[in-house]
Amino acid sequence: AGAVADRIAKVLDATAGPAGSPIVVSSESTCVLASDRTALRFSRDDESMGLTQIGDLFENANHLQAGAMRPDLWGVTMREAETGELHQVSPGDATSLDWRTIADPGDEALVMTWAGCRVGETAEALDVTARVSMDASSGLSQWRLSLRNYTTRYALWQTDFPRIGPVEPGGQVCVPSKWGTVLDTPLAGSGYRGSYPSGHAFAQLMCWWRGGAGLYYAAHDPEAGVKTLIAQAGGGDGTVFSVVNSPPDMGVPMTDRDLGFDVVVGAYDGDWFDAAKTYRDWATRQFWCRRGPIAEREDMPQWWKDCALCIRPTGDPEWVTQMGTNLQAAFDMPAVMHWYKWHQIPFDNDYPEYFPVVDGFGDAVEALLTVGVHVMPYINGHIWDTDTVSWREEDGRSGACVDENGDLYIERWSKQEHACMCPASEKWQSKMVEVCETLVRDYGVTGIYLDQIGATRPRLCFAEGHGHALGGGGFWSRGYDQLLGEVRTRVHALDPEVILTTESQAEPYMAQLDGHLMCNIVGANQVPLYSAIYGGYTQTFGRAGEVGNPTAFYMEHGQAFAFGSMMGRISSEALLAPENAELLAYLKSLAQLRRDYADFMALGEMLCPPVLAGDMPTIATQWKSKTKDHVEMDAIQRSAWRAPDGRM
Numbered sequence: 001a002g003a004v005a006d007r008i009a010k011v012l013d014a015t016a017g018p019a020g021s022p023i024v025v026s027s028e029s030t031c032v033l034a035s036d037r038t039a040l041r042f043s044r045d046d047e048s049m050g051l052t053q054i055g056d057l058f059e060n061a062n063h064l065q066a067g068a069m070r071p072d073l074w075g076v077t078m079r080e081a082e083t084g085e086l087h088q089v090s091p092g093d094a095t096s097l098d099w100r101t102i103a104d105p106g107d108e109a110l111v112m113t114w115a116g117c118r119v120g121e122t123a124e125a126l127d128v129t130a131r132v133s134m135d136a137s138s139g140l141s142q143w144r145l146s147l148r149n150y151t152t153r154y155a156l157w158q159t160d161f162p163r164i165g166p167v168e169p170g171g172q173v174c175v176p177s178k179w180g181t182v183l184d185t186p187l188a189g190s191g192y193r194g195s196y197p198s199g200h201a202f203a204q205l206m207c208w209w210r211g212g213a214g215l216y217y218a219a220h221d222p223e224a225g226v227k228t229l230i231a232q233a234g235g236g237d238g239t240v241f242s243v244v245n246s247p248p249d250m251g252v253p254m255t256d257r258d259l260g261f262d263v264v265v266g267a268y269d270g271d272w273f274d275a276a277k278t279y280r281d282w283a284t285r286q287f288w289c290r291r292g293p294i295a296e297r298e299d300m301p302q303w304w305k306d307c308a309l310c311i312r313p314t315g316d317p318e319w320v321t322q323m324g325t326n327l328q329a330a331f332d333m334p335a336v337m338h339w340y341k342w343h344q345i346p347f348d349n350d351y352p353e354y355f356p357v358v359d360g361f362g363d364a365v366e367a368l369l370t371v372g373v374h375v376m377p378y379i380n381g382h383i384w385d386t387d388t389v390s391w392r393e394e395d396g397r398s399g400a401c402v403d404e405n406g407d408l409y410i411e412r413w414s415k416q417e418h419a420c421m422c423p424a425s426e427k428w429q430s431k432m433v434e435v436c437e438t439l440v441r442d443y444g445v446t447g448i449y450l451d452q453i454g455a456t457r458p459r460l461c462f463a464e465g466h467g468h469a470l471g472g473g474g475f476w477s478r479g480y481d482q483l484l485g486e487v488r489t490r491v492h493a494l495d496p497e498v499i500l501t502t503e504s505q506a507e508p509y510m511a512q513l514d515g516h517l518m519c520n521i522v523g524a525n526q527v528p529l530y531s532a533i534y535g536g537y538t539q540t541f542g543r544a545g546e547v548g549n550p551t552a553f554y555m556e557h558g559q560a561f562a563f564g565s566m567m568g569r570i571s572s573e574a575l576l577a578p579e580n581a582e583l584l585a586y587l588k589s590l591a592q593l594r595r596d597y598a599d600f601m602a603l604g605e606m607l608c609p610p611v612l613a614g615d616m617p618t619i620a621t622q623w624k625s626k627t628k629d630h631v632e633m634d635a636i637q638r639s640a641w642r643a644p645d646g647r648m
Contacts, residue, residue, distance in 0.1 A: 022034055022035045022036075022108040022134035022135075022136055023103075023108060024101045024102070024103050024108045024109065024110060024134075026099070026101045026110070029043060029044055029045065030042070030043055031043075031099065031101060031110050033108065033109070033110050033132060033133075033134050033141065034055070034057070034134065035134045035135070035136060035138075035139040035140070035141075035266070036057065036136075036139060037056070037057055037058060037139030037140075037266065037267055037268070038054065038055065038056070038057070038134070038139050038140060038141060038265075038266035038267045039053075039054075039055035039057055040053070040054060040055070040110075040132065040134075040141055041053035041054075041055065042099070042110060042112070042132075044097060044099065046097075047092075047097075048091065048092075048097070049073075049091070049097045049099065049112055049114070050070055050072070050073045050091070051064070051070070051073060051162075051164065052064070052070065054164075054215065054265075054266075054267065055267070056213055056267035057267070058213070058267070058269065059213040059267070061213065062168075063167055063168055063208075063213075063215050063267060064165065064166065064167060064168065064238075065165070065166040065167065065168050065169060065235045065236075065237075065238040068166045068234070068235030068236065068238055069235060070165075070166075071163040071165060071166075071234060071240050071242075072090050072091050072092070072163060073091065073112075073130060073161070073162055073163055074090075074091065074128060074130060074145060074159065074160060074161040074162065074163065075088065075089070075090055075159070075160035075161070075163070076088075076089040076090075076117075076126070076128060076147065076156070076158075076159050076160070077089070077156075077157040077158040077159075077160075078119050078120075078125075078126070078149075078154040078155065078156060078157060079154065079155050079156075079157040079250070079251045080120060080153060080154055081152070081153060081154065081155055081251070081253055082153070084251075084404065085120070086157060087119050087120045087154065089117050089118075089119055089126060089128070091114050091128075093114075093117040093118045093119075094114035094115055094116055094117045094128070095115060095116030095117075095118075095123075095124060096114075096115045096116055097112075097113070097114055097115075098112075098113050098115065099111060099112045099113070102133075106136075107133065108133060108134055109131055109132060109133035109134075110131075110132045110133075111129060111130075111131050111132075112129065112130045112131075112132075113127060113128070113129045113130075114127065114128045114129075115127045119151070119153075119154045120153075120154065122151055122153060122154070124150065125149065125150055125151045125153075125154060126147060126148065126149055126150065126151075126154075127147065127148040127150075128145070128146075128147055129145070129146045129147070129148075130143065130144070130145055130161070130162070131143070131144045131145075131146070135264075138264075138266070138278065139266055139267070139268075140216060140264050140265065140266030140268075140278075141264070141265050141266050142220075142262040142263075142264055143161070143162045143262060143263045143264075143265060144258070144259050144261070144262050144263075145159055145161045145162075145258075145259040146256070146257065146258045146259065147256070147257045147258075148255060148256055149253065149254065149255055149256075149257065150255075151253075152253045153253075154253070155249075155250075155251045155252055155253040155254065156247060156249075156250070156251075156254070156257050157250055157251060158244055158245060158246055158247070158250075159244070159245045159247070159259060160242050160243070160244045160245075161242070161243065161245070161259065161263070162242065162243075162263055162265065163240060163241070163242040164215075164217060164240065164241045164242070164265055165234050165235065165238055165239055165240030165241060166234040166235030166236075166238025166239060166240050167208050167215055167238050167239045167240070167241070168210065168238065169185065169186065169236070169237035169238055170185060170210050170237075171185055171208055171209055171210025171211075171214075172184055172185065172208070172209060172210070172271075172272075173185060173187065173192070173206065173207070173208050173231050173239055174206065174207050174209075174271075174272035174275070174527065174529060175192045175194060175201075175206050175229065175231055176194065176196075176201050176202045176203040176204075176205055176206070176229070176529060176530075177192065177194055177199075177200045177201065177202075177521075178199070178200075178521035178522065178523060178526055179518070179521060179522075179526045179527065179528055179529060179530050179531070179563060180272060180276075180526060180527045180528060180529020180530060180532075181523075181525055181526060181527075182272065182525045182526075182527055183231070183525070185208070185233075185237065185238075185239055186233050186236070186237040186238070186239070187231060187232060187233045187239060188233075190232060191230070191231050191232030191233055191239075192206075192229070192230065192231040192232070193228055193229070193230050193232075194228065194229045194230075195226075195228055195457035195458065196219075196224075196226070196227050196228065196229055196458075196506075197224055197454075197458065197476070197477055197506035197507060197508050197509075198454075198455060198456060198457040198458070198504070198506050199454060199455040199456075199503070199504030199505065199506060199520070199521050200457070201228075201229050201506075202454075202504065202505045202506050202507055202530060203218075203279060203283065203507050203529075203530075203533060204218050204219040204220070204221060204224075204227070204229065204243075204279075205217075205218040205275060205276070205279045205529075205533075206218065206229055206231050206241055207268075207272060207275035208239055208241075209270065209271045209272070209275075212269060212270065212271075213267065213268075213269060214267070214268050214269070214270060214271060214274070214275060215265070215266070215267060215268075216264065216265065216266050216267075216268050216275050216278055217241040217263070217264075217265050218263070218264050218275075218278075218279055218282075219243050219245075219261060219262075219263050219264075220261060220262050220263070220264050220282050221260070221261035221474075222261065222286050222287065223260065223261070223473065223474030223477065223478070224286075224287075224288065224474055224477035224478075224507065224508035225245065225246070225247070225248070225260070225261070225472060225473045225474040225477070226245075226246040226458045226460065226472035226473065226474075226476055227243050227244060227245045227246060227472075228243070228244040228246075229243060230242045230243070230244065243263055245259060245472075246460060246471060246472030246473070247259070247260065247471065247472055247473055248468075248469030248470070248471060248472060248473025248474070248475065249469045249470055249471060249473075250404075250460065250462075250470055250471025250472055251404060251462075251470065251471065252470060260473075264282075272527055272529055272532075273527075273532050273608050273609070276529050276532035276533045277532065279533055280532070280533045280534070283507065283533060283534075284534075284537065287481070287508075287511065288477075288481070288507055288508045288509065288510040288511050289510060289511065289537055290511055291511050293536045293537055293603070293644065294536055294537060294538070294539070294602065294603050295536070295603040295644040299488070299492065299496075300499070300514050301446075301496065301497045301498075301499060301514075303334060303374060303446075303497065304336070304374075304447075304499045304514055304515070304539065305539075305598065305602060305603065306334070306595065306598055306602075307334060307335070307336050307374075307539075307541075307566055307595075308333060308566045308567055308591045308592070308594040308595035308598070309331055309333055309334070309335040309336070309566065309567055309568050309591045309595075310335065310336050310337075310338060310541045310542055310566060310567070310568045310569050310570070311323070311324055311327055311328075311335050311336070311337045311338065311373065311568065311569075311570050312337075312338045312339075312340070312542070312544075312569045312570060312571045313337065313339055313340070313571065314339075314340040314341045314571070315340075315341045315342075315358075316358070316360075317342075317358060317359070317360035317361050317363065317364035318360060318364070320337075320339060320364055320368075321364045321367050321368060323572070323573055324337050324368045324371070324373045325367075325368070325371050325373070326573060326576060327570060327573070327575075327576070328371050328372055328373050329371075330575075330576055330584065330588070331588050331591055332588075333372070333591060333592070333595055334372035334373070334374070335372065335373050335374070336373075336374050336376050336447060336499075336541070336566075337368060337373050337374065337375045337376060338376050338378065338449055338517070338542070338569065339375055339376065339377045339378065340377075340378045341358075341378075342357055342358060342361050342377045342378075343355070343356075343357055343358065344356055344357065344358055346414065347414065348413035348414040348416065349385060349413075349414050349416050350385050350388050350416075351379075351380045351383055351384060351385050351388075351418065352379065352380065352384060352385075352390070352431055352432075352435055353385075353388055353389070353390055354379060354435060355438060357443065361443060362442070362443045362444065365443055365444050365445055366444060369444070369446065374446040374447055374499075375445045375446065375447065376445065376446070376447025376448060376449050376499065376501065377439060377445055377447075377448065377449065378449050378451060379435055379436075379439075379448060379449070379450055379451065380450070380451045380452060381432060381450030381451060381452060381453040381483075381502065382420060382421060382451065382452035382453060382456055383411055383413075383418035383419060383420060383421060383452070384396045384399075384400065384418060384419050384421055384428075384431075385416055385417070385418050386408075386410075386417050386418065386419050387416065387417070391419075394427075394431075395427070396419065396421075396427065396431075397419070398425070398427050398465065399421055399422060399425035399426070399427025399428040399431070399466075400419040400420065400421055400422060400425075400428075400463070401419075401420045401421065401422045401459040401460075401461040401463065402461065402462055402463050403459075403460065403462060404460070404462050404471075406462070408420070409459045420456075420459050422459075422461045422463060422466050422468075422479065423453075423476060423479030423480040423482075423483045424461070424466045424467060424468045424475050424476070424478070424479030424482070424483075425463070425465075425466040425467075425479075426466075426467075428483065429482065429483045429486055432450070432483055432487055433486055433487055433490050436448050436487045436490070436491050436500075437490050437491060437494065440491045440494045440495055440498055441494050444495075445498070446495065446497050446498050446499065447498060447499040447500070447501065447514075448487075448491070448498065448499075448500055448501075449500075449501045449502065449503075449517065450484075450500065450501070450502050451502070451503050452502070452503055453480060453484075453502040453503065453506075453509060454502040454503055454504040454505050454506045454509055454513075454516055455502075455503040455504035455506070455520065455521075458472075458476035458477075459476075460472050461475065461476075477508035477509070478508075480508070480509050480512075481508065481509065481511060481512055484500060484509060484512030484513060485511075485512045487500065487512075488500060488512050499514035499515065500512065500513050500514055501513060501514055501515040501516065501517060501541075502516060502517065503516075503517050503520060504516060504517065504518070504520065504521055505518065505521075505530055505534075505538075505540065507533075507534070510534070510537060510538050513538065514538070514539060515538060515539035515540065515541055516538060516539070516540050516541070517541060517542040517569075518540045518541065518542050518543065518560070518565055519542035519543055519544050519569050519625075519626055520626050521626075522543070522556065522623065522625070522626050522627050522629075523623070523627040523629040523631065524627075524629040524630065524631045524632070526559070528562070528563040528564065528606065528609075528639065530563075531563050531564045531606045531639075532606050535564055535604065535605050535606035535641070536602075536603055536604050536605045536644070539566065539602060540563070540564065540565040540566070541565060541566040541569070542565070542568075542569040543556050543557055543559075543560040543565065543567070543568065543569055544556070544569045544570075544571065544625045544626065545557055545568070545569075545570075545583075545587070545625065546623070546624060546625050547574050547575060547580055547583060549621065549623075549624065550582075550583060551619065551621040552621050552622070552623050552624070552625070552631075553583055553586075553587075554586060554619075555619060555621065555623070555631060555633060556623065556625070557586070557587055557590055558590070558637045559633065559637055561590045561593070561594065561637070562609075562637035562638055562639045563639065564601045564602070564606060564639065564641070566591075566594055566602075567587055567590050567591040567594055568587060568591065575587070597641075599643040599644070599645075599647070600641035600642070600643050600647070600648075601641055603643065603644055604641040604642050604643045604644065605641065605642050606639060606640070606641055607639075607640040607641060607642055607648065608640065609638055609639050609640060610638050610639075610640055612636060612638070616634050616635070616636065617634075617635045618632050618633060618634055618635060619632070619633060619634075619635045620632035620633075
């Protein structure tokens with residue numbers, strides 16, 4: 001046997017066949033599927049069938065916890081068409097098990113089938129098939145689930161697949177929450193559940209590592225469909241990963257269903273950063289990166305590519321003009337102004353009836369632009385207040401998301417009931433175009449911030465008049481891509497210098513946006529996972545800072561700078577007071593560096609953060625801006641970047 005087979009035998013104690021990469025070898029009770037890095041061992045008997053080992057051939061290790069109880073490889077939820085009752089189906093409901101191997105060059109795979117699964121009162125209603133293949137170039141395995149439904153009584157609702165684990169005790173897990181959250185194992189409480197796409201699951205990637213070797217787990221779903229990423233404790237001190245997928249046509253009886261994408265699993269070298277780079281290689285080839293990197297985007301105005309400072313005022317145009325002018329003079333550089341309460345309606349009330357504006361708004365926009373401050377007013381891109389005249393007279397309900405019972409999803413802000421709108425509906429798309437066109441045409445703004453889009457979780461929508469498949473799938477991501485694309489086209493026809501931004505950084509909206517507000521996703525145990533994946537493809541901005549707590553101020557802005565974000569979200573002139581001169585000088589120096597090195601930090605790709613020799617001191621305090629976390633971090637924050645021309 002060749003070297004690959006020898007390593008498989010050593011690590012997994014399995015008999016390998018002829019050398020090759022990948023290879024698949026099976027017997028009646030055991031199957032090994034391997035690349036030159038990852039080896040998967042599957043076992044079966046008369047009652048069960050599943051994954052028993054994940055071999056890391058470079059580290060001579062098994063990443064699954066020895067002797068621990070394995071989770072079922074999959075779970076399926078079926079919905080009874082007549083009653084709406086949900087039924088859970090597991091591998092134990094099958095009447096027979098079988099597997100077969102495929103050993104064609106370039107298509108080495110194991111296909112496992114659980115046939116004749118009982119659903120509710122109906123025997124032999126469902127066959128479930130899992131196909132696992134190995135990619136030679138990456139050394140990672142690809143998992144896909146399909147179903148055959150023999151009834152019209154039940155329809156697919158959700159899948160939970162693949163459940164991988166328990167991974168070995170010890171080490172750390174990184175999940176795509178906030179900038180990238182690192183969790184120590186064993187995971188506390190219920191672990192992590194992230195609704196994708198949202199600020200709590202901005203990407204479809206999770207990973208585990210220990211001692212320089214790790215396990216990569218990611219859904220490579222090109223449609224960015226609705227799903228929940230899960231990492232939870234299992235087997236005592238181990239970790240179990242899974243993806244709960246909400247497919248299109250939920251509850252619609254169909255004979256054959258396919259998960260529609262691969263979940264990619266395998267061993268790798270490194271930590272969260274190395275997993276991020278593997279994911280980046282896939283993600284930057286998806287529809288949300290189709291406009292290419294910032295350096296090549298002609299639809300993104302140059303002033304935004306150069307911008308390094310954010311101001312965030314509220315209210316009266318006269319005061320806002322004075323504040324913006326004074327701050328611009330103090331920093332001596334252009335800025336973007338994220339303006340709240342520029343409208344006559346109260347905040348978080350009567351959306352989207354933003355007009356008329358407060359007196360003097362248009363004049364303030366013009367005056368600020370003359371000193372290099374670009375006004376970017378706040379609007380909400382997600383909700384419609386249900387007690388407004390426009391909701392009644394324009395039939396806002398026709399564009400809202402509704403659940404399987406036909407009920408609205410309601411969010412309560414400022415004691416008002418707001419309906420969650422469906423981004424795929426023509427009603428909501430046209431309303432957002434109307435608001436944005438008015439701001440650009442009538443008031444000359446050069447930016448618009450659409451709140452919640454990148455932060456909020458998707459809602460399953462069962463409205464039949466919106467032109468999308470019922471339930472889940474990619475309608476939410478594709479809907480916002482279409483909505484924002486139409487807004488972008490229409491406002492750029494009026495002024496190509498206009499930018500569009502949103503709250504937080506869910507990946508599927510990137511093509512139609514220019515930036516992401518990051519002030520709400522701060523806290524403890526953060527790493528720049530987002531920057532490592534998408535550095536050079538989008539801009540991030542917004543860190544408030546706490547003038548009353550200098551330690552927190554230095555920490556927050558120092559971290560934001562190292563993560564590649566533009567500086568500030570300054571909401572008052574307190575920073576200009578004489579007693580805060582040191583804080584102003586610190587923030588100004590970071591903004592100047594961000595501006596002067598934009599080729600690297602705005603347009604470039606993040607490289608592996610440098611490791612400094614010697615003992616690293618830490619700094620700690622409680623943050624009170626957008627989080628109550630007690631945050632401890634290295635006193636020296638650092639990052640490395642490569643400009644588009646290759647300079648580092």
